[in-house]
Every structure is written in structure tokens, then in C-alpha cells.
Amino acid sequence: MTAKSDSEWIDDVSVSTIYRELSRIPSFTHAQFQASNVFRVGSTTDDHARNTRRKNTQTCVINGDDIIASLPIDSGDVVKSTISPSRKHVATLREIQDSSIGSGKKQIVEVWERDKLVTSFDASKFHGTFYGDDVFLALSFSPSEDALIYIAEINPGARDRKEGSPLAKYQFTPSLGEGYAGKKQPGIFLFTWNPTDTTAKPTVKLLQPIDPPSQPTLFTQAVFVTDRRIFAIGYEYTPDHRLLGIKFCTNRLAGLWEFIIPEVSAEEEILRCRAVKRTQASLSVRCPRVHFVDGNPSSLVWISNPVGGPHASCSTVHVCDLKTDLWAEKVLVESVSNPQSDTFPGIFTTTLPTEPFIVYNNETFLVTGSAWRSRTTILLISLDTGKVNNLTPFEDVYCCSWNVLGTDGHNQLIAVRSSPTSPPELVVGQVLNISDVQWKQIVQPQLTDSLRSRLDSLKTTVIPIPDRQPIETIVLGPKDASLQPCITIPHGGPHSAMSTTFSAIYATLALEGYTISMPLYTGSIGFGDTAVRKLLGKIGGLDVEDCIETVKYLAKLGLTELGPGKQFISGGSHGGFLTAHLIGRYPDIFSAGVLRNPVISLGELSISDIPDWYYEESGVEFLSDTLMTPELYTKLYQMSPIAHVDNVRCPVLLCMGEVDLRVAPTQALTYFHALKGRKKDVTMICFKEDAHGLESVEASAVCADAILALFNRYRK
Structure with missing residues (x-):
């Protein structure tokens, strides 16, 4: 097949109706009890017609086995709302x-x-x-x-500035x-x-x-x-x-x-x-x-x-x-x-629920969500003993991840659960004992019969990688034994993780005929503290090796194939760093790559709001007087994917947010110009108002469409 140039394949981009339908499914963000059987829940949903992410609020009433959920009300101008301890005020x-x-x-x-x-x-x-x-x-x-x-x-x-100073309003204040x-x-x-x-x-x-x-x-x-x-x-x-x-x-x-x-x-x-x-x-x-x-x-x-x-x-x-x-x-x-x-x-979590306490049998417990290997789970922690219990049911079939949104302060909690094949649904749990909760479904996603059937044709498995414990990968693919092109998606961070939660874009790619592999490489959270710290000083090495071994092992198992048109890769931030490394160091394996706001050259910090990241991840302590030196730059250059740019052979798509303060847009620009100057097949799309996550409704949808167009063009 004759490859199109970067100015031609992008003409094949079309709107993904599957992605738009999946992204309109509500994501539950917070909930709060108003009475023992009444609570309010907030959610967001993508409105593609208005190009905005809408915030909604609805009230749910539990009456025995009957559940009444009001229609969602637009709460777009509400920044935050809370109910008072007496439940009389809002x-x-x-x-x-x-x-x-x-x-x-x-x-x-x-x-x-x-x-x-x-x-x-x-x-x-x-x-x-x-x-x-x-x-x-x-x-x-x-x-x-x-x-x-x-x-x-x-x-x-x-x-607090000096009164009367003519320069007061010009004084530097970090953002x-x-x-x-x-x-x-x-x-x-x-x-x-x-x-x-x-x-x-x-x-x-x-x-x-x-x-x-x-x-x-x-x-x-x-x-x-x-x-x-x-x-x-x-x-x-x-x-x-x-x-x-x-x-x-x-x-x-x-x-x-x-x-x-x-x-x-x-x-x-x-x-x-x-x-x-x-x-x-x-x-x-x-x-x-x-x-x-x-x-x-x-x-x-x-x-x-x-x-x-x-x-x-x-x-x-x-x-x-x-x-x-x-x-x-x-x-x-x-x-x-x-x-x-x-x-x-x-414990691996960035925040606690606003109302996180449960009382059972005269003992008080803290309830929180936390990463536990490839899942997010709900943990019950005794304030007296510190004993930790996992309240999350273990479903082999669905591999669900759970997160708690709030409690009633007694023995009930509101949670959200999802899996790569099942969109978020809201549940209420009643704590029966320290290791058992009776769950009741409150709100479930409204899907067409056709879409529900297609999602049911997929399955999720978590596969450990031999000799690289505790490394594992989440695989989303067809239930039957058919082989499909594989997309490896390394997460960013690097100290974050993929989990078995629902993702509209990953589900879309799977429904469009791809197997999705989400490796949790060394440095991922949810595997203990040693696994996190083991990566420091080894980025661009150990994490890259973990990812490529995942690719090879899935092929060895017969779940995917190696060869032209069989392997693709996509990642953002540190995931983009890994993507650039992998297509440069293993040019015969990947047929196309997508990088979103990637780190390309570790020594070129520019305007990053986390300059310490570049030093600490490279094994150099970041202090108040730390400066880039020629010797350090040489070390960081050798750890960077820019060192392998000459070897890149596959088509590349770069997605850049022009107001990114975490990874400066100059990183993506550096890679784009380096590839262009070497006459490589590279395309870059830019979003003027998007930051690091490319999270706007427009950017999310455009990136989904472009990724599909690129991979579909080069798949076999």
C-alpha cells in the first residue's frame, strides 16, 4: 500500500458517531445525602452541539425497592454547592x-x-x-x-504588599x-x-x-x-x-x-x-x-x-x-x-470524599477510593486501629473499578462503578459489616440496544508480564478469538496509572476493530511505594523496556500480531515521551504513532510549571539553586526521545494544546520540526485554548477522529 503524505491522510478524517454517543454518557462527579433516603448527585456530559461540557444535578429518592431519580437540571453556573450538617440548609x-x-x-x-x-x-x-x-x-x-x-x-x-509603592501592581507573583x-x-x-x-x-x-x-x-x-x-x-x-x-x-x-x-x-x-x-x-x-x-x-x-x-x-x-x-x-x-x-x-489517592465517615457497631471508619493495581477500589479504614478493608466486589467478568462519592455519616455510601466495557453507573451501598456492603443500583447509563450489544461483545483482561513483576497490562478486545490490530497506550505521569474504568475514546477504538493494551509500567501507582520510586533516574529506559515487553508478550500469547499494520501506539505527556521513544527505538514494530503534548527533550525545560519533574525523574535532586549544566544536559539528552528521532519511520500525529503550562508547546514543536527536517511523515494539530490534558469537548472529539483516521489508514 502506498503511504499518503501527511497533507493527504488527514483528508480521510470523518466524525466518529460512536465516540460522540459514548462521550455523552454522564460521568458522576459528586454526591451528598440530603436525608437517609434522599441524595443529590452531580454529573458532567459532553454537549457536542454547543461544544461544552455541561454540569447537571439530579435528586434521587430511595423508597424500599423503588428508586426515583429526577431528570438532570443544568447547573452550569454553580461552582460548588453543599448541604449543611443538619440537612436544613444548602x-x-x-x-x-x-x-x-x-x-x-x-x-x-x-x-x-x-x-x-x-x-x-x-x-x-x-x-x-x-x-x-x-x-x-x-x-x-x-x-x-x-x-x-x-x-x-x-x-x-x-x-500583602508595601502600601503606596508605585511598582506594587507589577511585582512578580507566580501563577x-x-x-x-x-x-x-x-x-x-x-x-x-x-x-x-x-x-x-x-x-x-x-x-x-x-x-x-x-x-x-x-x-x-x-x-x-x-x-x-x-x-x-x-x-x-x-x-x-x-x-x-x-x-x-x-x-x-x-x-x-x-x-x-x-x-x-x-x-x-x-x-x-x-x-x-x-x-x-x-x-x-x-x-x-x-x-x-x-x-x-x-x-x-x-x-x-x-x-x-x-x-x-x-x-x-x-x-x-x-x-x-x-x-x-x-x-x-x-x-x-x-x-x-x-x-x-x-493508599494511592489525590483526595478524600468531602463526607468520608461511616459508623458501624459504634466504631468510626474513613472511606476512600484508592488505586489497587489495575483497579480503583473503595477502602474502609478504622479510626481506632487503622485496619484497612476492601469494600469493592471482585467481578472477574467486568473488572469494574469503583470510587466513593460520599456517605451519610452512618452506614450508607454513594459510589460510582464502571469498567472498560460498561459506562459509569451510580450505586448506593449499605454497610452490613466491615467487609460486606449491600449495593443497590440507582442510575445506569442509557444506551441504545445496538451500542449495548456491541459493548457486550468486548471483554477486559488484566495480564501480568512474566519476569517483570509487578508489571501488568489491561487489555480490551473482542470476546471471540479474532486477531485485531493492537494500540498500546502508555499512561502519563509517570506516577499515575491506567485503571479498569470506562473511557469513551478507548471503548471507541475497541469498537472500531482494535485491541487496546494499557501497560502499567514501573513507576505506576497502586503497586506499593517501591515500584513508584524504582523508576527515578531510569525514565527512557526501564519504562520503555516494560512497554515493549508488553507488546511482545501479548503477541507471544496470540492475542495480537507483530508486523506491518498490526501495532500502533498513542500516549500523552509522559505517555507521549514513551511513544516517541518506542517509535524511535523500535521502528520495525509500530506502524503509526500519536503523541499528545509529549515530553521530547528533558534538558529543554522552557516554561514548565513543574521543572523539578525533569530533574527528579532523571535521578537528579532538585534544589533551590539547581541549574542546567552542559554535563547534565548531555545526560538528559541521551535519556530523551529526541536522541532517536533519526530512526523514526512510521507516520506521526502530534496533538498540542497551545496554553499548556506543564509540558511547554515547544516540546511538540521541537519534535515536529525535527521530523519535518528529516522528511518524515508528520502532522500536527493545535488547539488554541487547550492546556496539557486536551480535555475540551472539541479537542477530545477531534483527537478521537484524527487517531482513527491515521490508524485506519495504515492498519492491515
């Missing part, structure tokens, strides 16, 4: 489009008492945009339910990096109102320590303990005045702080609080959660990782008794180094 943070103000949006705080709007307040003049993501999220009622704390962008005028375009300084805001006097004006106060920390510190993830006491997380600048990227990085300078709130004065916009850092500098802390008993604070739980090193590693769980005035914390769950294949591998 607080909502809204951002309303308003072109008359500089930011283009109004920040509205609402409080409802059942069906009565208690207050609706425009807080736009007090702060900038709200924060609603898992890293900086906070929306918490005070125990008396007459105050809220939440996180929003601090107005420049309220920042929050990838995922936070235009955001630089989150702060904790206290919102108070008078429940008995509707004419009284609410107040909004920025909380800051009386004695500022030695390094600039950004406070977030705040939770009430009492009406005057809160705990929060403080992210710190490094000594060289960097704020290293936080998204997906659990190794940052971040401590647990205790704030004591003074009496609120109507005149002051900044409320100075006594604040004490409670955790040691060597730990990166996140997700403080308070357990209340009869309305009184009983325990504080949080998770941590070591500062520095890999960007994700095995976490520890901590608990502190709040029933006494003494600060006495203990480690509830230790990091696990070398688990046996069928035993608990440690």
Missing part, C-alpha cells in the same frame, strides 16, 4: 456572566433553608473567581450554620500553574449572615494569619471545627520564590494549619487570625476532614506524602483526637513498600 457558589464588570463574571453566594432563599449576596467586590476543584476546594458550614468558609481569588489590592490559568492567590473567605434578621447585610472577610509565614503561603481546603476554629492547608513558595505546579502533584510544600477566628468587625475586610502550623515540613499534607459526634468535633483526619521526589507516591493517613485540647496526632495507615500481589498496596 449553600451555593454561583458565577454569573456579567460583561459590565472587569472579570466578566459575578460571584454570588446563596444560602437556602429548605425552599426559602435566606440570602443571595454579590461578593464580586470582595474577591475574584471561586475555586471549586479538588485541590483548592472548600465550602463548609459552621456548626451553628450561620457562616460559611470558601476559597476564592484574592483581589490584588488585598495582597498556580497548569489547570489554573489566570489564577495566582487563593484565599480563605468567611461569609456570615444573620438567620433571624433578613435586613442585616452579610459580611465577607479574608482570613489571614496575624504573623505571616516566612515564605508566602496560599491557604485553602479549609474546614470548620467549631464556630471559631478551622483547619486549612497552606501551600508554600520554595526558597527561590517558586510556586511549583500543584495539580496532580502530591509532593509539594504543603502544611496543615490551625486558625482561631476572632470576633468579626464590620469595618475590616481582612480578618487577622492566630494561626499555627501543625505538621512537619518534610510532609506534603492535604484533605483535612472533621468527624463530628452529636454535633461535637471528635477526630481530624488528613493524608500526606513526602515532600520532593516523585510527584505521586504511596500516601499515609493521619488522625488527631479533637476531644482534648492537646495536639496528639498519629499515623493511622503507613506507606506500603513491597506488597504481595494479592495484598493491600497502600
Whole structure:
């Protein structure tokens, strides 16, 4: 078959109706009980007609064996909403489009008492945009339910700078990096109102320590303990005045702080609080959660990782008794180094549910999702003993992954489950004992009979790779024995993982006649801490070898074939790094490759928000005075896929987000020009408003269509 040039094959791109149908299936994002048998659930779905990812909310009622789920209601202007501990109040943070103000949006705080709007307040003049993501999220009622704390962008005028300085507004302030375009300084805001006097004006106060920390510190993830006491997380600048990227990085300078709130004065916009850092500098802390008993604070739980090193590693769980005035914390769950294949591998999660506690038989448990080898599971952790139980059913047929969204504080939890062949469905579980849950399906995806039948024709298997333990790969392919071209998809990170969750793009590729292999190479999470750290200093070597051995082993098993038109590869970020390595070092195996925002040359850091990644992953400690040297650049060049660009023979598709702050777009550009200059078959598509994940509805759909067009052109 005569290969088309890069300017011709792209003309074969057509719209994938399968992908669009699958991507419209809701993904459940959060849930909260409103009563023992009533809860609200949030979800997102891709609207291709409007080119937007829509947010929806629906209410579910359980009445014995009958389940009533309301139709989803568009909640696109809601950043965050929460129900009060008494279940009588609802607080909502809204951002309303308003072109008359500089930011283009109004920040509205609402409080409802059942069906009565208690207050609706425009807080736009007090702060900038709200924060609603898992890293900086906070929306918490005070125990008396007459105050809220939440996180929003601090107005420049309220920042701690020298008053009257003509250069104050030009002073350099690091941004929050990838995922936070235009955001630089989150702060904790206290919102108070008078429940008995509707004419009284609410107040909004920025909380800051009386004695500022030695390094600039950004406070977030705040939770009430009492009406005057809160705990929060403080992210710190490094000594060289960097704020290293936080998204997906659990190794940052971040401590647990205790704030004591003074009496609120109507005149002051900044409320100075006594604040004490409670955790040691060597730990990166996140997700403080308070357990209340009869309305009184009983325990504080949080998770941590070591500062520095890999960007994700095995976490520890901590608990502190709040029933006494003494600060006495203990480690509830230790990091696990070398688990046996069928035993608990440690905690691997970036966040905890907002309401994570279960009480059974007078014992309190923490509930969390966590990576466990190739699956995500729900874990039950005793606050008394630290014993960990896996609540996740083990289905050999479906290989489901599970995640918990919330609990009722007693013995019920809301969870979402899916597999590579079954889209997400919502379930409610009742804890019968510490190792058994009775699950009830609440919301299941609405699929056409044809699509359901096609998904049922696929199967998922997890295959260990011999002599490379604990390496394994998730394989999605046909139930029958037919051989199909194989697409290897190494994950990014490298300290993340594929799991047996549903993916619209992977399911689409499988339904279009490909076998999908998702290798969990050395460095993947969910296999213990040693497996994570083993990759440091060996990227471009050990991870590449793991991936190619996976390709060869599946062929040896007869699940795939080697040869022209039989093997393809696609990866993003570090997965793109591996893809570039593999097509350069094994040019006879792969017939085409797709790279999304790839790392190409380790020595060319450019504008990355995580420059430490390039050093630490290459085996070089990143310090405040670390600089690139000619000797170090030579080492990094040899570990980089750019060193093998001359050997690339297969057609290449590059997908680039032009506002990527994690892997600079210059990395993809470097590879594109290097391939072009060597007269290779390369095409690049760019998305002007997309960042590192290429997660917009448009970019996701276009990439799916382009990948199919490229691979279909060169398959046999």
C-alpha cells in the first residue's frame, strides 16, 4: 500500500458517531445525602452541539425497592454547592456572566433553608473567581450554620504588599500553574449572615494569619471545627520564590494549619487570625476532614506524602483526637513498600470524599477510593486501629473499578462503578459489616440496544508480564478469538496509572476493530511505594523496556500480531515521551504513532510549571539553586526521545494544546520540526485554548477522529 503524505491522510478524517454517543454518557462527579433516603448527585456530559461540557444535578429518592431519580437540571453556573450538617440548609457558589464588570463574571453566594432563599449576596467586590476543584476546594458550614468558609481569588489590592509603592501592581507573583490559568492567590473567605434578621447585610472577610509565614503561603481546603476554629492547608513558595505546579502533584510544600477566628468587625475586610502550623515540613499534607459526634468535633483526619521526589507516591493517613485540647496526632495507615500481589498496596489517592465517615457497631471508619493495581477500589479504614478493608466486589467478568462519592455519616455510601466495557453507573451501598456492603443500583447509563450489544461483545483482561513483576497490562478486545490490530497506550505521569474504568475514546477504538493494551509500567501507582520510586533516574529506559515487553508478550500469547499494520501506539505527556521513544527505538514494530503534548527533550525545560519533574525523574535532586549544566544536559539528552528521532519511520500525529503550562508547546514543536527536517511523515494539530490534558469537548472529539483516521489508514 502506498503511504499518503501527511497533507493527504488527514483528508480521510470523518466524525466518529460512536465516540460522540459514548462521550455523552454522564460521568458522576459528586454526591451528598440530603436525608437517609434522599441524595443529590452531580454529573458532567459532553454537549457536542454547543461544544461544552455541561454540569447537571439530579435528586434521587430511595423508597424500599423503588428508586426515583429526577431528570438532570443544568447547573452550569454553580461552582460548588453543599448541604449543611443538619440537612436544613444548602449553600451555593454561583458565577454569573456579567460583561459590565472587569472579570466578566459575578460571584454570588446563596444560602437556602429548605425552599426559602435566606440570602443571595454579590461578593464580586470582595474577591475574584471561586475555586471549586479538588485541590483548592472548600465550602463548609459552621456548626451553628450561620457562616460559611470558601476559597476564592484574592483581589490584588488585598495582597500583602508595601502600601503606596508605585511598582506594587507589577511585582512578580507566580501563577498556580497548569489547570489554573489566570489564577495566582487563593484565599480563605468567611461569609456570615444573620438567620433571624433578613435586613442585616452579610459580611465577607479574608482570613489571614496575624504573623505571616516566612515564605508566602496560599491557604485553602479549609474546614470548620467549631464556630471559631478551622483547619486549612497552606501551600508554600520554595526558597527561590517558586510556586511549583500543584495539580496532580502530591509532593509539594504543603502544611496543615490551625486558625482561631476572632470576633468579626464590620469595618475590616481582612480578618487577622492566630494561626499555627501543625505538621512537619518534610510532609506534603492535604484533605483535612472533621468527624463530628452529636454535633461535637471528635477526630481530624488528613493524608500526606513526602515532600520532593516523585510527584505521586504511596500516601499515609493521619488522625488527631479533637476531644482534648492537646495536639496528639498519629499515623493511622503507613506507606506500603513491597506488597504481595494479592495484598493491600497502600493508599494511592489525590483526595478524600468531602463526607468520608461511616459508623458501624459504634466504631468510626474513613472511606476512600484508592488505586489497587489495575483497579480503583473503595477502602474502609478504622479510626481506632487503622485496619484497612476492601469494600469493592471482585467481578472477574467486568473488572469494574469503583470510587466513593460520599456517605451519610452512618452506614450508607454513594459510589460510582464502571469498567472498560460498561459506562459509569451510580450505586448506593449499605454497610452490613466491615467487609460486606449491600449495593443497590440507582442510575445506569442509557444506551441504545445496538451500542449495548456491541459493548457486550468486548471483554477486559488484566495480564501480568512474566519476569517483570509487578508489571501488568489491561487489555480490551473482542470476546471471540479474532486477531485485531493492537494500540498500546502508555499512561502519563509517570506516577499515575491506567485503571479498569470506562473511557469513551478507548471503548471507541475497541469498537472500531482494535485491541487496546494499557501497560502499567514501573513507576505506576497502586503497586506499593517501591515500584513508584524504582523508576527515578531510569525514565527512557526501564519504562520503555516494560512497554515493549508488553507488546511482545501479548503477541507471544496470540492475542495480537507483530508486523506491518498490526501495532500502533498513542500516549500523552509522559505517555507521549514513551511513544516517541518506542517509535524511535523500535521502528520495525509500530506502524503509526500519536503523541499528545509529549515530553521530547528533558534538558529543554522552557516554561514548565513543574521543572523539578525533569530533574527528579532523571535521578537528579532538585534544589533551590539547581541549574542546567552542559554535563547534565548531555545526560538528559541521551535519556530523551529526541536522541532517536533519526530512526523514526512510521507516520506521526502530534496533538498540542497551545496554553499548556506543564509540558511547554515547544516540546511538540521541537519534535515536529525535527521530523519535518528529516522528511518524515508528520502532522500536527493545535488547539488554541487547550492546556496539557486536551480535555475540551472539541479537542477530545477531534483527537478521537484524527487517531482513527491515521490508524485506519495504515492498519492491515
